[in-house]
Amino acid sequence: MPRVTATSRTHSNNETNDNSEHELQRKRVKLDLDSGVASPRRSLVTGSSPKIRPGEQRKGSPAHMSATIHKRGSSRLSGPNPLSSTETDKQVVTPQAKSLQSMAVSTAPAKSISLTPGTQQKQPKTPKPSSREPETLNPRLLKKAPASHATRVALVKALYKEFQRLNDELKKTAKGAERKWLLSDQELIVKTLDEEQEVATKKTSIYNTSIRNKILTYKKMSLAQWKDERSKIAQSANINSTESASTAAVESIETGLTPSQEFQFLPRLVFDLTLLDTYGYISKMPSEGDIADAEAAVKACGNTETCDRCTRRFQVFPGRREADGALASNGNCTHHPGKLYYLKRAPGDRSKAERRFKCCQRNYDDEAGGCTTAEHHVFKTTDPKRLAAVLNFAHTPVNPEIPKDRAVSFDCEMGYTVYGLELIRLTAVSWPAGDVLLDILVRPVGEVLDLNTRFSGVRPEDMASAERCDVGSNHQPTMIPKQDPTQKPERRLKIAASPKMARDILFTLISAETPLIGHGLENDLNAARIIHPNCIDTVLLWPHDRGLPMRNGLKYLMETKLNRKIQVEATEGSPEGHDSAEDAQAAGDLVRLKIRDEWKTMQMKGWAVDTGGELMAPSEEWTVVGGAQVKKPNNIN
Structure with a gap:
């Protein structure tokens, strides 16, 4: 192999006029005289150099210059490693080669340069991002910006400031499930950028006004309103999530009393229903004259009702219309199955409260029709005279055979018929043990318009295949084992032939002295046509901030007070409905929670x-x- 000499290298330079090597000769490497280690000029430092694409060599780098030398046949360095300090074949190394050797040692990372001719430097693998990259308070790049970058930055910071204020206020008072509503610093930034981006893309023409109104809304927002918003977002996330309902610990209920002592406490929680007549609680049976007047009024109007879901007027035909067998007129019903609720306002805020639908979270003012279509229009009535015209009320009889220390949690499910909202399922659970005493389906008086499966959980096939039960017979559900022994057997409820029979079955389990526990008891009692003197309603134990007729939902109370998820729908579009046994047990647990808190106060x-x-x-x-x-x-x- 020919040796490389200074003369041959100079001659090669003159013949080829290689600018890269000429630049190399001009950019000498300085040596640190104290350490003896080569130190490149600032222009050759890796940290200040531009990035190298994968598979490329940066011009002027040691690897690039090494490749250039390899390509020059007249001045090719001999040996397997021309930059090595050890020459196996005792080749002559020129001063320029020594300079290249020093640069390679001082600037190239270990094992990063391939010295085989025709190969390139191996690039390290880029790590895959494990999660979303952190963001800063910098508006996201849009195809069409609605305002200047400086304006967007100022508005983003203003919106972030309000989110941070509300989050800090919540952090001071958060308890139980409320801790899940807190946002980290990065989550606050992401929420701010999401809100700003939504306005910027959907309301481009009125961006400035819309984003400023949003900032003003959160500036006026109270802590209670912020909690309400965070709760709705958390519920929506839980519905779409496949994870468990909650990773936080469920609130345990330790009252400090025995079950018999808790029963002694119950009379302190009983409400006088005679003082609540204006809110739907019925304490007096309608007379025969009242019932006759109600029937005459219905007949005079031709059975014309207002739809409980879409508010359209329609007719109902008990026994079906002779002409075509229809049960109701005016076609299909397009509606929102979720209730309309008001967002809370800050004290002193006199602006119009925003209203939304719970089913789809759509703003009432923006709605253009419902999100669900049903076959029939439906209605309900709360007039006790009209309710009594279908089935009259009855006082709970005194039953000496009922244990004196029994308390019962009670819940009903209702469906729509040609006579309004009727009882279709009745459940009673022992308190505080939670054992199911009674759980049966009920065949209503009128023809069914809608079983309201989304909320009742009762399906037409359940009603059709249910085994009948009577007073005194075995009313326990039928357990049907499955082929797979590891799976729970199917639980089929039996059915009572009428609401009156279902009520009579319940009267075999309770007495007038039995404390009856429930949530929104007036609805359940009116559906079963029962007047009971010893009622404990969790709606009244845990009242709404605005008082009756506003009320906190059972699902909301269980989540905020006990960090427990109930009434969870499996998937959107195929809801399973409420489990009345679960609701009855939940109401009983809320009563125990109230006893715990009240007993602490009494001990003091x-x-x-x-x-x-x-x-x-x-x-x-x-x-x-x-x-x-x-x-x-x-x-x-």
């Missing part, structure tokens, strides 16, 4: 449990100071 006032297990009121001679009992000043000797 001097209440205690005597040796016989009875709740004992504080003595008149003693009071409580700082959590300890002390004698009253006038009783101190």
Whole structure:
């Protein structure tokens, strides 16, 4: 192999006029005299150089210059590694080659340069991003920006400031399920950018006005309104999520009392229904004259009703219309199955409250028709005289055979018929144990317009295949084992022939003295046509901030008070409905939670449990100071 000399290298340079090598000769490498290690000029430092694409060599880099030398036949360095400090064949290394050797050692990372002719430097593998890249408060790049970048930055920062304020306020008071509503710094930024991007893309022509109105809305928003919004977002996320309902610990209920002592506490939670007549609680049976007047009024109007879902007027035909067998007129019903609710406003805020539908979260003012279509229009009535015209009310009879220490959680499901909203399922659960005492389907009086499966959970095939049960017969569900022994057997409910028979079956399990527990009990009692004197309603135990007739939903209370998910729909479009047994047990748990809180307060006032297990009121001679009992000043000797 020919040796490379300085003369041959100079001659080669003159013949080819290679600019790259000429530049190499001009850009000498400085040596650190103290350490003896080569140090490149600033222009050759890797950190200040442009990025190299995969499979490319940067011009002027040691690897590039090494490849250039390899290509020059007259000045090719011999040996397998021309930059190595050890020459196996005792080749002559010129000063320029030594300079290249020093640059390669000082600037190239280890194992990054391939010295085989015709090969390129191997690039390290780019790690795959494991999650979404962190964002900053910089508006996202849009195809068509609605405003200047400086304007968008200022508005983004203003919106972020309000989100951060509300999140910080929630952080100070968050308890239980509310902790899941808190946002991290990055989540706040993402939420801000999402909100701004939505306005910028959907309302480009009125961007400035829309985004400023949004900022003003959150600036006026109270903590209660922010909680409401975060709760709705969390519920929506849970519906679309395939994960478990909650990863946080479920709130346990330890009242500090035995079951018998909890039962002693119940009379303190009973409400007088005679004071709640204006809110639908019925404490007096309608007379025969009242019922006759109601029937005459219905006949005079030709059975014309207002649809409970879309508010259109239509006619119902009990027994079916003779001409065509129709049950109702005016075609299909397009509606929102979810209820309309108001967003909370800050104290002193007199602006118009925003209304939304729970089913699709669509704004009421923006809606252009419902999101669901049903075959028939439906209606309901709360007039006790009209309810009594279908089936009259009855007082719960005294039954000495019922255990004196029994309390029952009670829940009903209703469906729409030609007579309004009728009972189609009745469930009773023991309290506080939670054992199911009664769970049956009920055949309504009128022809069915809609079983309201989305909420009731009752399907037409359930009603058609159910086995009949009577008073005194076995009303427990039929258990049908499956072929796979590891799966739970199918549970088929039996059916009562009428609402009156279902009520009579319930009367075999409760007495007038039995505490009856439920959520929104007036609806359940009116559906079963029962007047009960001993009622405990969790709607009244945990009232809405705005008072009756506004009320907190059972699902909301269970999530916020006990961090427990109930009434969870499997998938959108195929809802399974509510489980009345689950709802009854949930209402019972809320009562126990109220007992726990009330008992703590009573203990601070001097209440205690005597040796016989009875709740004992504080003595008149003693009071409580700082959590300890002390004698009253006038009783101190």
